[in-house]
Amino acid sequence: MFAALLAAAWIYPASKPVLGAALVLYMALLWRYPAAWLLLVPALLPVFDLAPWTGWFFLEELDLLLLATGAAGYWRYAAAPPGARLPAGLKICLALLTISFAIAAWRGMQPLAPLDANAFSNYVSPYNSLRVLKGFVWGLLLLPLLRHSAGPQLENLRRLFVPGMLLGLAGACLAVGWERAVFPGLFNFASDYRPTAPFSAMHTGGAALDAYLAMAFPFVALWLIGVHDARRLVPGLLLLLLGCYAGLTTFSRDIYLAYACSGAVIALLAGARHVRDGSLTLARLLGGLLLLALLVLALAQVFDSGGYRGLAAALGLLGVAFALGGAAPRLPRRGLAVVLAAALLLACIGLYLLLQGGDAATGKGAYAAYLLASGVAGAGILLLLFGPQPKQALGLGLAAAAFPALALSAALVSVHWGGGKAWQDAALLALIAGALAAARLLPPERRPWHLERSTLILGFFGAIVCATLIPVAGSYYAGSRFATVGGDLDVRLRHWGEALEMMDSDSGTQLLGMGLGRYPEVYLWKNLHGEMPGTFRYEEENGNNRFLRLGTPQYSIGYGEVLRMLQRVDVESGRDYRLSFDVRRKDGKVGIAIGICERWLLYRQNCSYVQSRLKPEEREWQHVDATLRPQLGRGGLLAAPTQLEIFSDGGSAWLDVDNISLRDAGGRELIRNGSFSAANDYWFFSSDRNHFPWHVKNFAVNTVFEMGWLGALATAALLLVAGGQMAARGLMGELPATICLAALAGCMMVGLFDSIFDVPRLTTLFFLLLGAGSLRPAAAPHAGKRRRRRSASQEEEPLMA
Numbered sequence: 001m002f003a004a005l006l007a008a009a010w011i012y013p014a015s016k017p018v019l020g021a022a023l024v025l026y027m028a029l030l031w032r033y034p035a036a037w038l039l040l041v042p043a044l045l046p047v048f049d050l051a052p053w054t055g056w057f058f059l060e061e062l063d064l065l066l067l068a069t070g071a072a073g074y075w076r077y078a079a080a081p082p083g084a085r086l087p088a089g090l091k092i093c094l095a096l097l098t099i100s101f102a103i104a105a106w107r108g109m110q111p112l113a114p115l116d117a118n119a120f121s122n123y124v125s126p127y128n129s130l131r132v133l134k135g136f137v138w139g140l141l142l143l144p145l146l147r148h149s150a151g152p153q154l155e156n157l158r159r160l161f162v163p164g165m166l167l168g169l170a171g172a173c174l175a176v177g178w179e180r181a182v183f184p185g186l187f188n189f190a191s192d193y194r195p196t197a198p199f200s201a202m203h204t205g206g207a208a209l210d211a212y213l214a215m216a217f218p219f220v221a222l223w224l225i226g227v228h229d230a231r232r233l234v235p236g237l238l239l240l241l242l243g244c245y246a247g248l249t250t251f252s253r254d255i256y257l258a259y260a261c262s263g264a265v266i267a268l269l270a271g272a273r274h275v276r277d278g279s280l281t282l283a284r285l286l287g288g289l290l291l292l293a294l295l296v297l298a299l300a301q302v303f304d305s306g307g308y309r310g311l312a313a314a315l316g317l318l319g320v321a322f323a324l325g326g327a328a329p330r331l332p333r334r335g336l337a338v339v340l341a342a343a344l345l346l347a348c349i350g351l352y353l354l355l356q357g358g359d360a361a362t363g364k365g366a367y368a369a370y371l372l373a374s375g376v377a378g379a380g381i382l383l384l385l386f387g388p389q390p391k392q393a394l395g396l397g398l399a400a401a402a403f404p405a406l407a408l409s410a411a412l413v414s415v416h417w418g419g420g421k422a423w424q425d426a427a428l429l430a431l432i433a434g435a436l437a438a439a440r441l442l443p444p445e446r447r448p449w450h451l452e453r454s455t456l457i458l459g460f461f462g463a464i465v466c467a468t469l470i471p472v473a474g475s476y477y478a479g480s481r482f483a484t485v486g487g488d489l490d491v492r493l494r495h496w497g498e499a500l501e502m503m504d505s506d507s508g509t510q511l512l513g514m515g516l517g518r519y520p521e522v523y524l525w526k527n528l529h530g531e532m533p534g535t536f537r538y539e540e541e542n543g544n545n546r547f548l549r550l551g552t553p554q555y556s557i558g559y560g561e562v563l564r565m566l567q568r569v570d571v572e573s574g575r576d577y578r579l580s581f582d583v584r585r586k587d588g589k590v591g592i593a594i595g596i597c598e599r600w601l602l603y604r605q606n607c608s609y610v611q612s613r614l615k616p617e618e619r620e621w622q623h624v625d626a627t628l629r630p631q632l633g634r635g636g637l638l639a640a641p642t643q644l645e646i647f648s649d650g651g652s653a654w655l656d657v658d659n660i661s662l663r664d665a666g667g668r669e670l671i672r673n674g675s676f677s678a679a680n681d682y683w684f685f686s687s688d689r690n691h692f693p694w695h696v697k698n699f700a701v702n703t704v705f706e707m708g709w710l711g712a713l714a715t716a717a718l719l720l721v722a723g724g725q726m727a728a729r730g731l732m733g734e735l736p737a738t739i740c741l742a743a744l745a746g747c748m749m750v751g752l753f754d755s756i757f758d759v760p761r762l763t764t765l766f767f768l769l770l771g772a773g774s775l776r777p778a779a780a781p782h783a784g785k786r787r788r789r790r791s792a793s794q795e796e797e798p799l800m801a
Contacts, residue, residue, distance in 0.1 A: 001074065005067040012064065013054050013681045023068050030072035035149040035156045037069045041142075042164035042768070045761055046212050047171040051200035052601065053568055055680040058120040058131045062761055066138050073145040082147035084154055084775045087725060093718040098140065100711035101516070105133040108515025108706070117538035117546065117679035123204070123694065124524055124535070128517035132706075135760030139767025146771050152778040157736060161772060162222055166239060169216040172197050172209070173242035179600050180249060182640050187308075189475030194251050196601045199759070203601055203684065205691025207254055207754035210247075211762050214258035214746035215769060217243045221266050222739040224457050237460050244468040251472075251481055254753045258746035265742040269730035287448070296466060298429045303470050305422040306414025311470060313370055313410035314426070315463050317433050320377045320399055320406060322459050325439035326451035327384055329393040331400060340401035348373055348405040352412055366416040370409035377402035384451070403437060492753065495692055496701045502526045503705060513708035517758065523693045531555050533693035534563025534647075538679045539656070546676050547582075547658035548683075550648040552590055561690040562647040567683055569644050569662060569670045571596060573632035576665060579610055580625045581674075582658040588618055590651030594660075596630040598640035602686055605640070606632050621658075628662070644671065695758060699751030702758070718770075719748075726773045740773025 009019055029036055044065060051057045108129025113119060119127050150156050175197040177186065184191035199208040220243055224236045247255045274280035295318065303311040331337060348369035356365030376398055383395025411426035439447055449455045472478055502522050503514055514522060524533055535551035548565065555561045571577060583592050595609030610626040633640055644662060648655040660674040672682040687694065696702035703712045723741060730738035747766060750756065757763045 001067060001071040005064070005071050008059055008064055008067060012059060012061070013056060013678075014061075019064075023064065026065070027068050027072040030069065031076055034073060034076045035151070035160055037073065037145065038149050038156055038160035039164040039167075041065065041069060042161060042765070043167035043171070045765055046168045046216070047175065047198045049198050049200050049761075052203075052566070052684045053682070055121075055567075055683045057200065057684075058127070060761075063134065063138075066142070066764070070141050070145070073148070077145065077148040080148060082144065083152045083778050084147045084150045085778060086143070086147065086771070086774055087721075087776065089721050090718070090725070090774050093714070093721050094140070094143075096714040097711075097718050098136075100707050100714045101133060101136050104513050104516045104707040104711060105129050106515075107512060108132075108518050110515070117540075121538065121680035122536070123517070123520040126518075126521075128520070129515055130517075131760060132517040132758055132763075135757065135763025136767065138760070138764040139771075142764070142768055143771045146768070147775065150772070150775055154736070154775055154777055157772055157775070158222075162219055162736075165216055165219040166223060169213075169219065169243060170239055172212060172216070173239070173246040176209070176246040176249065177242070182638050183598075183600065183603065183605065187471075189249070189472050190477055192251075192477050193603055195246075195249065197246075200601065200684070201759040201761075203686040204694035205687065206695050206759065207252060207750050207756070208759045208762060210250060210252045210255040210258065211747050211750045211754065211756050211759070212765070213243065213247050213250075213255055214262065214750050215743040215762075215765055217247065217259065218262045218266060218739050218742040218746065221742075222735060224461075225270065225735060233457070237457075237464065240461060241464045241468065244464055248468050248472040251477055253481060253485065254750045257752070258749040261749045262742040262746035265730075265745050266738055269727065269738040269741070270735065272731050273733050284448070292462070294432065295462075296470070298425070298432055299466050300470050300474065301425040302414055302422075302429050303474060305418040305425045307417040308471065309367075309417050310410075310414030310422060310426070311467070313413040314429050315467060316370075316374055317406055317410045317430070318436065319459065319463060320381065320403060321433040321436040322449075323381050323384065323451060324396070324399055324403065324437040326447065326449045326455060327396050327399075327440060328444070328451060329384070329396050332393045332397055337397045337401045340397075341404050344373060344376060344402055344405040345408065348409050352409070366409065366412035370406070370413050373402050373405040373409045377406050385456075400437075403433075407433060492697055496696070496698050498528050499696045499701055499705055501528065509708065511708045511710050513704070513706045513711055516706050519696055519702070519705060519755075519758075520694050527693070531693070532652075533690075534561070534687060536563060536565060536685060538676055545658070546679070547656050548646075548676050550646070550655045550657065552648045552651055552653065552655065554652055555690055561688060562649070564686050564688070565646045565657075565683055566599070566643045566686060567671060569596065569642055571630050571632075571642050571662075571664075571670065573630055573635075575629065577628045577630070577670070578625070578663045579628045579661070580623070581660045582621050582623050583612075583614065584621045584656040584658075585614070585618060585651075585653065586655075587651045587653035588616055590653050590655050591649040592646070592655060592657065593649045594644070594646045596628060596642055596644055598632055599643050599645070600641060602688060604645070606630075607645075621656075696755045697753055699748065699754065699756050702755035719744075722770050722774050737773050740769050743769050744773070 005023070009016070009023060012019065026040075045062065048062050048065065050061050054061075106129075109126045111126070113126045119125055120131075122128070150161075176195045179195045179197060180186055180188075180193070184193035195209065196202040197209050199212065201208045220236060220240050223232060224240070247259055271280055271285075299311060299314055299318075302314045306314075351372060352365035352369045354365065355368050380395040380398030380400075380402065383391050384399060385395075387395055407430040411423065411430060414422040414426040439449075444450075499519070503509055520533075524535070532551070532554040534553035537549045537551075538546055539549045540546045550563070550565070553561050553563060577596075579594070581594065585592075591614065592612060593609055594612070595607055597604040597607040599605070608628060608630045610624075610628055612624045612626060614624075615622055630642065632642065644660075646657060646660070658675065660671050662670045662674075664670065676683075691697075696705055700712065703715050707715070723744065726737040726741040726744075730741060744766070747756065747762075756766070
């Protein structure tokens with residue numbers, strides 16, 4: 001493995017001293033803290049993706065990280081027995097699946113192609129089979145390290161692996177937030193922009209981001225459920241907010257389904273224990289669900305009439321009502337509380353009349369009144385939750401006294417934004433909030449909830465979900481997405497059927513599949529629509545001149561499905577740049593489009609193209625010189641990345657491009673590998689709209705296509721065995737098994753509409769989660785061994801610090 005790491009690092013397009021130093025430091029860290037990879041690999045897996053910069057997607061930087069992890073880990077643990085075990089049934093299923101993957105990989109590479117510039121730069125290469133295979137291989141190689149690193153009682157999974165998953169989730173969600181802030185706008189939910197975040201594999205579409213969020217988001221529940229450390233509560237809730245925002249703003253219906261499925265798995269398995277001990281009855285469960293549905297409907301109506309500000313004010317009112325309804329202390333001096341409530345109500349009305357003035361549109365009276373009432377209520381809630389015992393009753397009195405003024409001012413905020421039509425919705429919500437607050441009038445044993453840490457977390461969870469779900473679900477684009485569900489499903493069903501029809505009909509192919517990674521090539525030559533997807537190849541002539549050849553796409557659904565070659569460039573808006581290139585075409589109808597656009601991965605904006613007039617000659621090289629002045633958007637931290645893009649335009653033949661140069665006024669060259677002598681180094685590509693040529697949009701159909709019916713049976717057996725074991729342990733109260741099952745179930749919901757395993761890092765994470773959820777603690781060690789293992793575990797503490 002050390003030899004493979006050295007070879008991979010040598011050919012990878014990066015600074016060799018920097019890369020070598022980073023790998024040495026990482027391996028030294030693993031030698032000192034061998035379980036540290038449980039934290040670092042899940043944290044880096046979603047964000048350590050530099051393919052749009054390097055152009056390499058067969059050998060990636062994550063592969064170097066995993067090679068270093070394996071080399072250091074197997075060396076460090078060479079003589080140590082594993083600290084945890086896998087069930088025998090799971091090992092048998094993994095062995096069968098390994099055989100299926102090996103056969104499918106071999107079939108996918110046949111016939112073997114020359115190891116030229118196109119071997120590891122194109123999805124239609126037979127060696128794409130190796131790219132798909134590596135995700136499973138990494139997952140398989142990490143399983144023994146997982147057994148050693150998890151600890152005898154799996155303590156390192158909670159201590160290292162769970163924080164690593166949450167760090168990775170935070171990185172992916174922040175990337176989504178940054179991308180949306182730069183392009184459509186953080187709260188622009190009417191745009192059809194759909195983020196791709198750090199997943200370069202989405203340059204041809206797919207649901208890599210969706211599948212990752214489905215697998216990572218359930219770990220927020222593992223972090224929050226049963227938390228006794230207040231320092232974990234705030235970051236956990238922030239991550240819950242980020243995860244909800246990132247998932248909902250993908251506008252992918254599969255991630256909505258995945259989140260719902262994961263939540264249902266966690267609720268069912270975690271709630272089973274409460275059902276068995278009688279603390280949760282069917283009537284109480286149905287009542288809670290009915291109340292939740294009523295609150296969501298009421299909040300949706302408030303948002304529809306009162307906008308974001310009305311929704312925020314309503315959530316604050318419900319939060320105070322929730323705290324009042326479950327508070328334990330008795331209300332002191334009720335007469336004084338009534339007087340204070342009347343005074344606050346009059347103060348809010350007076351403040352509203354004083355500051356609102358005659359202009360209802362610009363007056364700030366409603367906000368000032370809400371600020372006063374919420375300030376008093378908030379002070380009371382803080383005293384109630386965190387104050388000393390004698391002061392908690394005072395906090396309850398303050399919150400109760402401020403409640404009527406808060407209800408009125410929340411309604412005024414909605415009316416200020418939405419006009420008189422908002423009164424009815426605000427009044428309904430105020431009645432519901434009053435009913436929640438009145439729950440404290442019931443005897444303590446009959447109250448539906450009590451103000452405890454678990455109910456507070458549940459309340460924050462509900463508020464965060466409503467604050468993100470309602471605005472996104474109420475947007476125009478979300479509505480249009482759900483309006484086309486029926487038509488889109490018909491398209492998918494036809495696509496799945498056509499994928500199976502494109503398979504060879506012989507029994508060997510039906511049983512063993514077409515081979516891993518073969519779908520793009522098969523679609524290119526055997527699709528049932530007579531379409532020609534955009535293609536690219538690196539060709540050579542005269543023995544030493546390599547150039548790029550672009551094939552013009554031909555689709556039945558029209559323009560917009562071009563294949564674009566991209567390179568990141570650093571340019572400034574309004575400055576002149578000298579662009580030159582050589583071009584050759586087979587057909588005079590084929591043109592070239594070359595320019596600079598703001599783009600992250602798929603969606604472009606503020607493009608500036610060169611108007612190049614090619615000579616009518618065909619099959620002869622032409623040299624083009626032009627001046628390009630990009631007109632870009634804003635700068636600073638929210639400046640959009642800029643890329644040079646090239647694509648063929650019109651006609652139905654190939655177009656050759658070579659010797660691309662982009663220089664600034666000082667003569668500095670901005671393009672790397674413009675002669676394509678290093679093939680795909682620093683060049684990446686994207687396909688904008690039609691993604692059917694690149695993916696089988698279903699996990700099961702893709703498995704049958706690549707691995708045949710035997711491979712599909714082996715996959716199904718593994719999922720059933722692992723899922724059944726995790727479900728059984730979840731019913732016994734093992735929360736980590738429940739969370740891993742929820743993550744895998746959510747991933748399979750995304751798999752209803754995407755192939756998933758054609759993105760290697762997702763395959764690796766899938767099998768890592770499957771292993772983590774299936775691990776069993778080792779047998780109880782002898783006293784001496786227990787002391788030695790405790791000492792080894794204590795060595796990891798500085799890492800967490």
